[in-house]
Amino acid sequence: xxxxxLSAGSPWPYCxxxxxxxxxxxxxxxxxxxxxxGNTGYGPYTVLSPANRAVxxxxxxxxxxxxxxxxxxxxxxxxxxxxxxxxxxxxxVCAPGAYIRCAVPGTxxxxxxxxxxxxxxxxxxxxxxxxxAPDATARQIKEALLAGATPRGDVHPxxxxxxxxxxxxxxxxxx
Numbered sequence: 001x002x003x004x005x006l007s008a009g010s011p012w013p014y015c016x017x018x019x020x021x022x023x024x025x026x027x028x029x030x031x032x033x034x035x036x037x038g039n040t041g042y043g044p045y046t047v048l049s050p051a052n053r054a055v056x057x058x059x060x061x062x063x064x065x066x067x068x069x070x071x072x073x074x075x076x077x078x079x080x081x082x083x084x085x086x087x088x089x090x091x092x093v094c095a096p097g098a099y100i101r102c103a104v105p106g107t108x109x110x111x112x113x114x115x116x117x118x119x120x121x122x123x124x125x126x127x128x129x130x131x132x133a134p135d136a137t138a139r140q141i142k143e144a145l146l147a148g149a150t151p152r153g154d155v156h157p158x159x160x161x162x163x164x165x166x167x168x169x170x171x172x173x174x175x
Contacts, residue, residue: 064097071165077115149165
């Protein structure tokens with residue numbers, strides 16, 4: 001696979017090393033792991049493990065949720081900084097994750113919201129970027145997502161939006 005979507009999180013508010021070794025191993029193989037930041041609210045230090053890992057700007061790539069029409073961060077989207085070091089910017093990027101129409105068993109469709117709705121947008125962006133630049137490393141793909149993101153907020157990057165809302169064409173330009 002080119003990407004793994006990880007919409008999972010530890011009990012809050014811990015900095016646990018759960019999945020770190022596994023994420024490092026699959027990314028060493030070139031597979032990009034995209035982590036949901038969590039839905040623990042608007043306060044600081046609420047990004048869940050493994051998304052809250054604090055090594056650098058691309059390790060354990062965390063995705064926050066925004067409302068697609070306004071671009072405003074969704075109320076339940078977890079915010080940084082990382083609890084692991086109290087300074088690392090999290091989430092890394094944001095994507096639409098509010099009022100997302102989803103197929104559900106037996107009833108057709110429902111609308112859902114949260115970082116588990118936003119993370120697949122970024123996982124899909126990884127697939128598009130991989131198709132565009134098949135030899136790019138996992139790190140280069142994540143750096144392109146950061147470089148191409150549309151900034152939001154007064155300070156950039158910040159602990160509400162990270163580097164901004166994903167922008168696939170700009171990420172392709174970066175690659």
